[in-house]
Amino acid sequence: MSSLITMDDLSDEDIQEVLNAAERLLPVAKGDIHLPLLQGRILGNLFFEPSTRTRMSFETAMKRLGGEVVNLGAVASSSVVKGETLYDTIRMVDGYADVIALRHPRQGAAQYAADAAEVPIANGGDGAGHHPTQTMLDLFTIRQAHGRLNGLRVILAGDLRYGRTVHSLAHALVRFNCELVFASPKGLKMPEEIIEDLEGHGATILESEDLLNHIDDADVIYMTRIQKERFPDEDEYRKVAGSFSLSADNLNNAKEEMIVMHPLPRVDEISPDVDKTRHARYFEQAFNGVVTRMALLCRMLGVEVPAKIGGEA
């Protein structure tokens, strides 16, 4: 595999293989086993937009596998402010690193970088476009909880209009025949062209402006943050945000194995009392970013993850 730009770069089998490799790498991600599979390799972290989890988990993933990381650092102190093109920045880092993780405000930047670079590009989010490594860690979290991806009923809730995370995830879940419920306020619905595209792939989709009514049948609730700036005034925001938030009480009749996910950071959409329930998975989900990116980095660099890791022969 070369670059990972969209989930289309991975077949269903590839996805399962990466998730299997990630599972084997869990003790390495936790630091229990030292396995320097990527020793001597360098990751170039190019984050043109703020990022905490994606940037740090790429960095942790590389370091846990014995590799090194070079960072672009703050855009304000780089050549970008002097007017350097993305092309030139990529060509330069191409000479410094063996693989590049890129986040950029412009849609299509990852594909653009992949065309410019010799080394593989991992898309860490490009404008409103794709965020496939997030999707992979989301799938890992779901499979870890349910033992499978196929045929689950998944609620995607909150801001479905602007969130690239939910767009990528919805596409991936449809490949595994999941039933999707899109629960969002009126102005933040899943874009029509995405729904058409998903339905074209045979998806079963239910759209709703209500979240709470669908909880009891769900296997997964994937919450997203509703951003204040999307609303004309504070009152409107509070009204809408309030109806798209979860508290522990809302989960009383949920299926036992149902999980609540969130790409984080959260604001008010998941009350802290959910953290202590058996359903909360968002912190594990954030940790899974490390192990999934470890597996993806190995794959992009052509390094095989051993079939057995640790003491067992």
Next chain:
Amino acid sequence: MSAPETSMRRVTAINNGTVIDHVPAGKALLVLKMLGLDGKMATPVSMVMNVPSKKMGGKDIIKVEDRELTQHELDRLALIAPNASVAIIRAYTVAEKRVINLGDEVINVVYCTFANCASLGDREPLPHRMKVVSVEPLNLRCHYCGRPQDISELVENLL
């Protein structure tokens, strides 16, 4: 108008060059723009617009003298005149007929209609690329951002 006048050619036959027929009515100027025929070239160009046509109702015709347009140049036309017929003329006779073919990708003909596409960054050097998803109806997507393109908007974005 007398009978001999109606049968008279609106544009005289050319000795050598390229004739583009069956251009959708009113699109000839756009075709010239797409072909880079902007009046600065040395060769004569004739054009008639809104000629009655049995097949199309109305059509435009363009004749470019002393220049054989290449297949690559002609393929650019597929965006606005996919059914145009093209003849290469040598010594007043049709020497070759060419078919316009959009191919799988349109490179450096138009730029993406999505303002936040990475390919539109200042001085970015990579070619503008549109993937052809389907020809009928014409459906193009930007190679970089993946956005479907509105064709009526797209023809305003000629390079």
